[in-house]
Amino acid sequence: MRGTQSATAETGEREAEGAHRSLSARLLVFTMLAVMLAEVLIFVPSIARFRHEWLVDKLETAAVAGLASADPDDPATLSPAEGILSSDQQADLLEALDARLIAVSGRGSTRLIARDPSLSAIDETLVVDEEGPIDMIGRAFAELFTGGEQTLRVLGPVGDGRFRMEVVLEDGKLRRDMLVYSRNIFFLSLVVAAIAGLCLWAFLRAILIRPIQRLTTAMLRFGERPSDPNRIIKPSFRDDEIGIAERELAAMQTRLAETLREQRHLADLGLAVSKINHDLRNILASAQMISDRLSTLPDPRVQRIAPMLLKSLDRALHYTQSVLAYGRAVEAKPNRWQVDLHQIVCDVRDLLSLGNEEAEIEFVNAVPQGFELSVDPEQIHRLLTNLCRNAVQALQSDEMEGIGIVRRLTIGVEPSMKDRASGEVLIFVEDTGPGLPTKARENLFQAFRGSARSGGTGLGLAIAAEIVEAHGGRIDLANLDAPGARFEITLPTSIGEREEGEKRTENEGR
The missing domain is CATH 3.30.565.10 (Histidine kinase-like ATPase, C-terminal domain)
Known part of the structure; x- marks a missing residue:
């Protein structure tokens, strides 16, 4: 019986340890998922901002290259008829900027800086200074999932806003850069989630998991031998819910140990009574026989006391026959x-x-x-x-x-x-x-x-x-x-x- 209890307790402890390990693992995974969810929520405006800045940078780079070949204060150099770049220079500039057309507008005129002769249709026109947050997020995700094969016309101010640049480009390079940025954000989020998850997991394990494991272990050890007062949990000095649970568990174990001790005393009492019951009935039967003989004596005092004695002995015999009824709690x-x-x-x-x-x-x-x-x-x-x-x-x-x-x-x-x-x-x-x-x-x-x-x-x-x-x-x-x-x-x-x-x-x- 003791071996069975010990084996059961060992099995319970192993199950408790496995449960705690599972709880710790679930806590770690949950923490990492929570951090990843936060990173995803941050990623949505971040990718939209990346696309917007990429287009603005493209406009500013084109403005530097284009305006460097002309005098912005001389209207003649901004005339469309006065092309100052040869066709080879335009091809080199477009290749360097990965563009199909570059133009600059200012002071009421527009100057074409470079143009690819093979440019035909334009799929979409984007005005970067007129996009709102919702438009930026929607177009960013549209570029990620469906872009890469479109020709975009991008318009926007540069510098102090006196000039506006126009750049026509293929969106393949934009989409590739956005995918690289997303990949970097993803791996960075994994690292941040792992570090934050491990830190939070270690903190929660110290203040929550280990105290719960201590409570579980204390209950298993007490259940194995509840009569041992050394197995009653010793509460800590914490004043939070864990501390309250420890103190309540200690009080409950103490009350249970006292109840079991009283029940064991009752069982011992019942066993002792059952052992002496037979002999006691024989003794009382003998006493009853003697009392019956005493009742036949003519002494008035004996005649007065004998009925009381006989009645008491009859009652005692009845008690011995029903004494075990209390042990059955009924x-x-x-x-x-x-x-x-x-x-x-x-x-x-x-x-x-x-x-x-x-x-x-x-x-x-x-x-x-x-x-x-x-x-x-x-x-x-x-x-x-x-x-x-x-x-x-x-x-x-x-x-x-x-x-x-x-x-x-x-x-x-x-x-x-x-x-x-x-x-x-x-x-x-x-x-x-x-x-x-x-x-x-x-x-x-x-x-x-x-x-x-x-x-x-x-x-x-x-x-x-x-x-x-x-x-x-x-x-x-x-x-x-x-x-x-x-x-x-x-x-x-x-x-x-x-x-x-x-x-x-x-x-x-x-």
């Missing part, structure tokens, strides 16, 4: 009889030796004589005995030492409930003791946690609560202004409520 289904509640309270008083004159505790049976109730007599007897025994222990504690302190234990029914017109009956057990401490109030009716005294187990109140639930009722601790404790037991009296409570108890048992 009370037996109530075997209801019409009983005299006043008489049951008297039996509880005699069992606890509170009915004699030497008793230090005043016992008040406030249940009216002849008050009948349809309940399981044995379970109700156990219920009242557990509550009264706790009250007696509280009244006999060191806190109650002193002259004139009233020690009183009262069992009764509410006067307003005597007619039971509401379909319920309220039984109360009240004492004048020191009351319940805060810890006992917070864990009331919880075994091993709801004890009101040091060294107690809290099983009495836990058993009492189960008995009341089996009868379809409820038990509460009333708030008192004066010192003491008052338990109020509300039981249904109608058939419908009774059957509904028993059905609820059976469903909880399943």
Whole structure:
């Protein structure tokens, strides 16, 4: 079994490590994709700007070459009829500028600087100083995807704007330069995305992934052996969500370890009880036989005590037969009889030796004589005995030492409930003791946690609560202004409520 748990834990740790590696890889890829997306958004206006500047540079280069061969202040040199470049010079200039035509306009005239004789049709005319941002982006992407075989006529101002240049060129060189620029931007974006992704990945791994891995590892180690307190995670001093998760996990593991320890104690208790149950029944059976013989003695005192002793032994034998019922966390289904509640309270008083004159505790049976109730007599007897025994222990504690302190234990029914017109009956057990401490109030009716005294187990109140639930009722601790404790037991009296409570108890048992 231990080997299986260890193998399972090792498998879980390997899966957790693989999950963390996968999470780290996904985080890195996501970061790089985010940076690449940002680069793409930057690339859109960037490529449009590159195309615009490429055309402007072409116009300015043509202006420098063209205007260098003429005197801009002499209108005669700008006359179309006065060509100053030979045909070979024009061919060299056009080849150097990768153009088909170069012309300059200014001061109301236009001068043709160079022209390719084979130039025929022009596919598109571009005026660079009239393009808006949307036009620039649209034409840039059109050039990238469909360009390369068009003849463009490019117009635009140069210098201080007194002259405008006209250049006719093939767009193949423009498209190639744009593709080279796009390729460079792409590789640069990859480098930037990788560097930014690695930096962000390292940062997030340090502040997020590793703490999550620590939480996962702590849960796996604790799940392997939750009884080991050394496997409870030690929270860090972080005040963010990770720190809150660590502290909550540590608190949850601590509570779970305490719960498991209590359950293990319960299991050990059940095992011990099962071992001694057989021998205890034999001892009680022997004691019962002796008591039967004592009941035949003619001594009046024996005749008065013997019935009480026999009844107590019968009840003890019954307890030993049903003692394992608590280990199954279910009370037996109530075997209801019409009983005299006043008489049951008297039996509880005699069992606890509170009915004699030497008793230090005043016992008040406030249940009216002849008050009948349809309940399981044995379970109700156990219920009242557990509550009264706790009250007696509280009244006999060191806190109650002193002259004139009233020690009183009262069992009764509410006067307003005597007619039971509401379909319920309220039984109360009240004492004048020191009351319940805060810890006992917070864990009331919880075994091993709801004890009101040091060294107690809290099983009495836990058993009492189960008995009341089996009868379809409820038990509460009333708030008192004066010192003491008052338990109020509300039981249904109608058939419908009774059957509904028993059905609820059976469903909880399943």
